[in-house]
Amino acid sequence: MESKTRRLRTLTLGCSKNRVDTEHLVAQLGGGFVVLPEDSSEPADVLLVNTCGFIGDAKQESINAILGAVELKKQGLVGQIAVFGCLSQRYSKEMPELIPEVDAWFGAPDFDPILKWLKVTPDGSLKKFRIPTDCGPGTAYLKIAEGCDRHCSYCAIPNIRGRHRSVPMEELVEEARQLAARGVKELVLIAQDTTYYGLDLYRRRALAELIERLSEIEQIKWIRIHYSYPDGFPEDVLQQMASNPKVCKYLDIPLQHISDVVLKNMRRQVDGAWTRSLISRLRAEVPGVVLRTTMIVGHPGEGEKEFRELLDFCEEAKFERLGAFCYSEEEGTYGALHFKDSVPQEEKQRRWDELMSRQSGISLAFNQSRVGSEVEVLVDSVAGDSLVCRSQYESPEVDGEIIVHLPAGTDASALVGNFIKVRITGADLYDLEASML
Numbered sequence: 001m002e003s004k005t006r007r008l009r010t011l012t013l014g015c016s017k018n019r020v021d022t023e024h025l026v027a028q029l030g031g032g033f034v035v036l037p038e039d040s041s042e043p044a045d046v047l048l049v050n051t052c053g054f055i056g057d058a059k060q061e062s063i064n065a066i067l068g069a070v071e072l073k074k075q076g077l078v079g080q081i082a083v084f085g086c087l088s089q090r091y092s093k094e095m096p097e098l099i100p101e102v103d104a105w106f107g108a109p110d111f112d113p114i115l116k117w118l119k120v121t122p123d124g125s126l127k128k129f130r131i132p133t134d135c136g137p138g139t140a141y142l143k144i145a146e147g148c149d150r151h152c153s154y155c156a157i158p159n160i161r162g163r164h165r166s167v168p169m170e171e172l173v174e175e176a177r178q179l180a181a182r183g184v185k186e187l188v189l190i191a192q193d194t195t196y197y198g199l200d201l202y203r204r205r206a207l208a209e210l211i212e213r214l215s216e217i218e219q220i221k222w223i224r225i226h227y228s229y230p231d232g233f234p235e236d237v238l239q240q241m242a243s244n245p246k247v248c249k250y251l252d253i254p255l256q257h258i259s260d261v262v263l264k265n266m267r268r269q270v271d272g273a274w275t276r277s278l279i280s281r282l283r284a285e286v287p288g289v290v291l292r293t294t295m296i297v298g299h300p301g302e303g304e305k306e307f308r309e310l311l312d313f314c315e316e317a318k319f320e321r322l323g324a325f326c327y328s329e330e331e332g333t334y335g336a337l338h339f340k341d342s343v344p345q346e347e348k349q350r351r352w353d354e355l356m357s358r359q360s361g362i363s364l365a366f367n368q369s370r371v372g373s374e375v376e377v378l379v380d381s382v383a384g385d386s387l388v389c390r391s392q393y394e395s396p397e398v399d400g401e402i403i404v405h406l407p408a409g410t411d412a413s414a415l416v417g418n419f420i421k422v423r424i425t426g427a428d429l430y431d432l433e434a435s436m437l
Contacts, residue, residue: 008044014050066083222378253293258313388402
């Protein structure tokens with residue numbers, strides 16, 4: 001290892017799973033580096049860019065970030081640039097030719113080559129450690145698996161990240177204990193498919209058992225589940241959500257569509273009837289649950305009839321949180337190989353606009369229904385004379401926030417990372433307002 005301490009900055013694009021990768025990598029650097037905040041404008045000897053290569057917009061964002069890093073290098077504000085993650089894994093031959101100013105290119109998610117390039121000897125004992133970034137001091141993502149065994153028509157992740165590989169339960173519990181010791185009180189469980197957890201290691205779906213073990217950590221108060229696949233959703237997870245006070249009554253479950261035709265083309269392994277039945281079960285067995293989902297418009301096979309069916313379903317299901325994407329044909333996927341991307345981009349955008357317009361009314365009605373209620377919230381940060389908070393019904397970075405106006409003289413900084421009780425006093429489409437109790 002070089003004796004000189006070097007200044008290193010990271011830049012993470014894409015999803016929360018990428019953020020966890022960056023945090024694990026930074027924890028393995030040892031004492032030879034001073035790690036600057038991601039938003040720092042200070043000069044850095046090394047800039048590591050963790051990229052996303054999922055869909056067109058994400059790829060372009062990553063490319064723009066790399067080009068921005070190259071510009072900083074030309075200005076003398078960055079010494080060396082290394083790029084890793086999904087984009088460089090997916091385009092390992094093309095990217096070095098496209099942007100030759102980058103000093104080194106690596107794939108995902110093996111960090112040993114990056115460490116060796118940084119002249120750091122890989123230490124296996126450090127792989128279980130993390131240095132959390134952003135997301136509020138009281139919250140951390142916990143990535144419980146890597147890769148995916150499903151091959152949905154639109155998704156390149158199995159080609160990029162490989163097959164599903166669960167992280168052993170003991171390692172996850174130890175990682176969670178370390179995070180709790182740092183002040184983390186909320187764990188957000190993430191993977192390409194969290195409900196698939198354990199099938200490769202234990203020959204059974206073990207998400208509920210993992211949740212139960214994580215909830216035994218005294219300092220952890222909230223456990224939140226993201227990225228759950230609808231096919232084979234485990235009944236014991238519903239039981240945990242209904243009865244375990246540490247499990248948030250909140251579920252991120254990307255459904256993508258409701259039309260049988262489109263679901264079949266997407267290779268989603270469920271049909272519309274199964275999807276409707278699952279939503280009914282979730283509502284019935286976990287009273288008060290808040291559901292976040294995502295939909296894709298413009299997939300091959302989606303005509304006006306199928307799109308109208310999707311609109312009607314979303315009105316019927318009344319998802320409290322819903323995001324949507326326009327279908328993006330990705331090379332190497334089943335969709336690109338077997339279907340023609342026949343829906344014009346203008347029509348995809350029209351459908352997206354209509355879906356999100358419908359959803360805005362549903363989201364606003366849900367937020368307004370909460371006015372007057374008293375809830376416990378986790379304080380993420382301070383903004384002026386207000387606290388930026390979330391309840392169990394808001395996930396970090398993807399949902400709205402609860403803005404709590406403080407009485408004069410309140411020591412706001414002492415509340416960050418802690419729980420307080422508030423009364424909801426106002427609501428708009430995204431955010432809520434509240435006062436302290």
